[in-house]
Amino acid sequence: MAQVFDGKAVAARVLGTVKAEVEAARARGVTPTLAVVLVGEDPASKIYVGRKRAACQEVGIAARDHLYPQGLGEADLLALIRELNADRGVHGILLQLPLPAGLDEGRVLDAMDPAKDVDGFHPYNLGRLLAGSPTVVPCTPAGVMELLDHYGIELKGMEAVVVGRSRIVGKPLAHLLLARHATVAICHTRTRDLAAHTRRAELLAVAAGRPQVITGEMVRPDAVVIDVGINRLSSGKLVGDVEFDSVSQRASALTPVPGGVGPMTVAMLMRNTLLAATRQAGLA
Numbered sequence: 095m096a097q098v099f100d101g102k103a104v105a106a107r108v109l110g111t112v113k114a115e116v117e118a119a120r121a122r123g124v125t126p127t128l129a130v131v132l133v134g135e136d137p138a139s140k141i142y143v144g145r146k147r148a149a150c151q152e153v154g155i156a157a158r159d160h161l162y163p164q165g166l167g168e169a170d171l172l173a174l175i176r177e178l179n180a181d182r183g184v185h186g187i188l189l190q191l192p193l194p195a196g197l198d199e200g201r202v203l204d205a206m207d208p209a210k211d212v213d214g215f216h217p218y219n220l221g222r223l224l225a226g227s228p229t230v231v232p233c234t235p236a237g238v239m240e241l242l243d244h245y246g247i248e249l250k251g252m253e254a255v256v257v258g259r260s261r262i263v264g265k266p267l268a269h270l271l272l273a274r275h276a277t278v279a280i281c282h283t284r285t286r287d288l289a290a291h292t293r294r295a296e297l298l299a300v301a302a303g304r305p306q307v308i309t310g311e312m313v314r315p316d317a318v319v320i321d322v323g324i325n326r327l328s329s330g331k332l333v334g335d336v337e338f339d340s341v342s343q344r345a346s347a348l349t350p351v352p353g354g355v356g357p358m359t360v361a362m363l364m365r366n367t368l369l370a371a372t373r374q375a376g377l378a
Contacts, residue, residue, distance in 0.1 A: 095342055095343065096319070096341070096342040096343075096344075096345040096346055096347050096348040097245075097346065097347040097348070098342075098347075098348060098349070098350055099241055099245055099320075099347055099348070099349045099350075099354060100353070101237075101241060101349060101350075101353055101354040101355055101356065101357045101358050102353050102357045104240065104241055104244045104357075104358060104361075105237075105357035105358050105360065105361035106357075107244075108240065108358075108361040108362070108364075108365060109149065109152060109153055109361050109364060112153045112361070112364045112365050112368050113152065113153040113154060115368055115372075116153050116154040116155060116368055117154060119368070119371060119372060119375070119377060120154065122375075122377060124371055124372070124375040124377060125155075125156050125371075126154075126155045126156065126185055126186070126367050126368050126370075126371035126372075127155065127156040127157075127158060127183055127184050127185050127186070127371070128146075128150055128155055128156070128157050128158070128184075128185070128186040128187075128188055128212065128367045129157075129158045129160060129178045129181075129184045129186065129187050129188065130143055130146065130147065130157055130158065130159050130160065130161075130188045130190065131160045131171075131174065131175075131178075131187065131188065131189045131190065132159075132160070132161045132162065132163075132190045133162045133165060133166045133171060133190075133193055133194055133197065134162070134163065134165055134193070134194040135163045136192070136194075139190045139191075139192075142190065143159075143161075143190055145360055146188065146360055146363060147159070149360045149361070149363070149364050150364070150367075153364050153368075155364060155367055155368070158184065160174060160178075165194060168196070168197050168198060168201070168202070171197065171202055172201070172202060172205050175187065175189075175202060175205045175206055176205065178210070179205075179206065179207040179210060182374075184210065185210065185367060185370045185371035185374055186210055186211075186212035186366065186367040186370045186371070187206055187207070187210045187211065187212065188212060188213060188363070189202060189203065189206065189213070191215075191262070203215050203216055203217075204216070204217065208229075208230070209370060209373065209374060210370060210374075211230055212230065212233075212363060212366040212367045212370055213230075213232060213233060213363070213366075214228075214230040214231050214232035214233065214236075214266070214366065215232060215261060215262065216230075220232075220261060220265075220266065223266055223269050223270075224269055226273060230366055230369075230370070231266065231270070231362075231366075232261075232262060232263070232266045233359045233360075233362040233363045233366060234262065234263050234267075234301075234322060234355060234358075234359045234362075235263060235266040235267035235270050236270075236358075236362040236365075236366075237355055237357075237358025237359045237361065237362045238267055238270075238299060238320055238322070238355060238358070239267075239270050239274075240358055240361075240362065241320070241349065241354075241355070241358055242297075242318075242320075245347065247297070247318055247347075249271060249274040249275065249276045249297070250274065250275040250276070251275060251276070251277070252276045252277070252296045252297050253276070253277050253279075253294055253295055253296045253297070254268075254271045254276040254277065254278045254279070254295060254296065254297040254298075254299065255278075255279045255280075255281060255291050255292055255294065255295035255297070255298050255299070256268045256271070256278060256279070256280050256281070256299045256301070257281045257282070257288070257292065257298070257299070257300045257301065257302045257307075257308070257335070258280075258281075258282065258299075258300065258301030258302050258303065258322070259280050259282045260301065263301040263322055264280060264282075264301050265280070267299055267301070268280050271297070271299075276297065279291055279294075279295075282302075283302070288312070289311070289312040292308060292312045292313060292314075293312060293313070293314050294314065295313075295314055295317055296314065296316075296317055296318065297317065297318045297320070298313060298314075298317050298318070298319045298320070298345075299319075299320040299322065300319070300320065300321055300322060300323060300334070300335040300336050301322035301323060301335065302323060302335045303323060303325075303335065304323070304325070304335055305323070305325035305327060305333050305334075305335065306325075306333055306334070306335065306336065306337040307335050307336075308321075308335060308336045308337065308341065309337045309340050309341065310337065310339075310340030310341050310343055310344050311340070313341050313344045313345055314344075315344050316344075316345070316346040317344070317345050317346065318345065318346060318347045318348075319336060319341055319345045319347065319348045319349070320349050320354075320355065321334035321335055321336040321338075321348065321349050321350075321351055321354060321355065322334075322335065322355050323335030323336070323351065324351055324352065324356060332351060332352055333351060334349075334350075334351030334354075336348070336351075338350065338351070
């Protein structure tokens, strides 16, 4: 049976460190502040925003909510982003994705001040990551790396396969792994014979957005498997992009869903917000 990586425990350790550093910043007159922007009523997005708000409260980060359940026009959303960019009391902006249909996600992200982009999705921040000198690392890939480091996974020379090529997870995670000297392949929905690639992976990270798309026979024995996906079945059960039962019989280590990468994503958002605040205040 695979070792199960405990994302909740590792996230709690990260949050404990962030909380102490937030208290130190507050003692120096800086209250790290995160503006949360949610447009529409996507159920999953509402859950995520609630979790992030609870994490802010836990570590002492001030949260300002900008919630528009009835929707918001693109011009008004861009005006809000510009207002938050100019507000020196706001250190981080969290734009909850996906945006409702009709809103240009790229245009809205481009309008954000890169220094306040605590998700790390602005082209400037992604470009810095590609160049090998990251400033803000997207939260989920950063959380994956934190988990791997916590459990002592040696990445140098490892053959890694990332399933998924989004700018939120797949692409930035691949670059982080490359920076740690892993040999990285990126697969996606148009990859021919996906299993032929995944069976080679010593490290398999799956962010495909498809429930249980990776099964045991697609995994190399003793591989480390990171399941980034979270999907709700018609039964109401939450599952990942990896079929846990069959993969756990072959892998050496595996992240669960829930309780694996998800808590790490929230923890890294708190860390990114703290870093943004200290940089903007000249404390970093």
